Amino acid sequence: MANTYTLIASNTLSTTAASVTFSSIPSTYTDLVLRMSARNDRAVTNGTLNLTINNLSTSIYSWTFLQGNGSAASSNRNSATTFLSDIPLVGSSATSNTFSSIEIYLPSYLASQNKPVGIFGVNETNATAIEMKANAGLIQSTAAIDRIDISNTSTFQFVSGSSFFLYGIKNS
Amino acid sequence: MPATYEPIATTTLGSAASSITFNSIPGTYTDLRLVFTGKSAGGSNTLRLRFNSDSGTNYSRTSLTGSGSSATSAQNSSTDNAFIGAVNTLQMMCNVDIFSYAGSTNKTLLSELSLDQNGSGEVRRTVCLWRSTSVITAIELYLSAANFDAGATATLYGIKAA
Numbered sequence: 001m002a003n004t005y006t007l008i009a010s011n012t013l014s015t016t017a018a019s020v021t022f023s024s025i026p027s028t029y030t031d032l033v034l035r036m037s038a039r040n041d042r043a044v045t046n047g048t049l050n051l052t053i054n055n056l057s058t059s060i061y062s063w064t065f066l067q068g069n070g071s072a073a074s075s076n077r078n079s080a081t082t083f084l085s086d087i088p089l090v091g092s093s094a095t096s097n098t099f100s101s102i103e104i105y106l107p108s109y110l111a112s113q114n115k116p117v118g119i120f121g122v123n124e125t126n127a128t129a130i131e132m133k134a135n136a137g138l139i140q141s142t143a144a145i146d147r148i149d150i151s152n153t154s155t156f157q158f159v160s161g162s163s164f165f166l167y168g169i170k171n172s
Numbered sequence: 173m174p175a176t177y178e179p180i181a182t183t184t185l186g187s188a189a190s191s192i193t194f195n196s197i198p199g200t201y202t203d204l205r206l207v208f209t210g211k212s213a214g215g216s217n218t219l220r221l222r223f224n225s226d227s228g229t230n231y232s233r234t235s236l237t238g239s240g241s242s243a244t245s246a247q248n249s250s251t252d253n254a255f256i257g258a259v260n261t262l263q264m265m266c267n268v269d270i271f272s273y274a275g276s277t278n279k280t281l282l283s284e285l286s287l288d289q290n291g292s293g294e295v296r297r298t299v300c301l302w303r304s305t306s307v308i309t310a311i312e313l314y315l316s317a318a319n320f321d322a323g324a325t326a327t328l329y330g331i332k333a334a
Binding site: 004005030031062063064065066067068073074075076077079080105107108111113114115116117118119120134135136137138140169170171172 | 178179208236238239240241242243285287288289292294295323325327
């Protein structure tokens with residue numbers, strides 16, 4: 001059988017950007033995987049990246065996360081929010097030239113059912129204040145996903161060199 | 173990305189069912205990945221799997237779990253299944269990587285479970301050991317005390333090292 005882990009689209013930033021959008025996502029796959037190497041210009045060590053689907057900004061997003069910071073593990077959650085968040089993102093106070101590594105898995109993105117999301121992100125910066133986080137996300141929308149927006153908090157921007165890759169996986 | 177990420181089989185339930193089983197798994201890959209998304213037709217439950225219909229106490233596991241309020245780790249020995257984690261009435265997902273499934277050593281899996289129920293849920297990472305040197309030819313995925321709801325989808329992929 002053919003390999004079915006296929007690059008749909010990518011974006012490596014040559015300048016700063018407030019957000020990255022993958023639109024017109026084809027409906028020819030079963031699952032989507034978004035892989036990113038990103039950093040932003042917010043003056044923090046560990047910030048957060050946000051995600052929405054289909055331009056939806058109503059209170060349909062929720063998540064539970066498990067995190068480790070190099071010295072302790074903890075867990076928390078958010079409910080009924082307008083975007084999916086708490087996804088690790090290195091800020092400008094972190095060691096220079098370090099980027100977050102993030103994978104977001106969206107199974108059955110075409111199915112007419114709510115969308116679970118599996119997220120794993122890490123900030124490793126050769127410093128004590130690091131972050132490793134596994135998120136369980138839920139998007140209460142039964143619409144097929146044809147657009148994904150990845151954005152920053154407030155007016156902050158992804159820095160040049162941040163890269164974003166969207167893959168499709170077929171189950172047949 | 174692995175150049176050999178290939179679908180072996182997939183099942184989407186047209187109606188509620190007690191389990192999803194993949195039989196006659198070819199031994200031609202190096203590793204397996206099982207991707208599951210679905211929900212319980214009977215409220216809160218736990219997702220488990222067994223290899224080759226083995227219900228003996230040949231499984232063990234260590235897990236790291238986030239409940240939304242605390243992080244915990246646990247270990248269980250000599251169980252009769254590979255425990256993956258919680259399932260409830262809203263969609264969840266898990267990826268299960270099964271390493272060197274066709275080898276003659278004991279088998280290890282790593283599962284990544286993501287369950288959020290908009291106010292409850294859990295994140296769980298589990299490593300399970302199946303103390304068997306048999307090649308894995310069948311995988312049964314089931315809930316502890318309920319059916320999977322219609323629409324649940326499980327797909328088995330094969331990954332070749334070369």
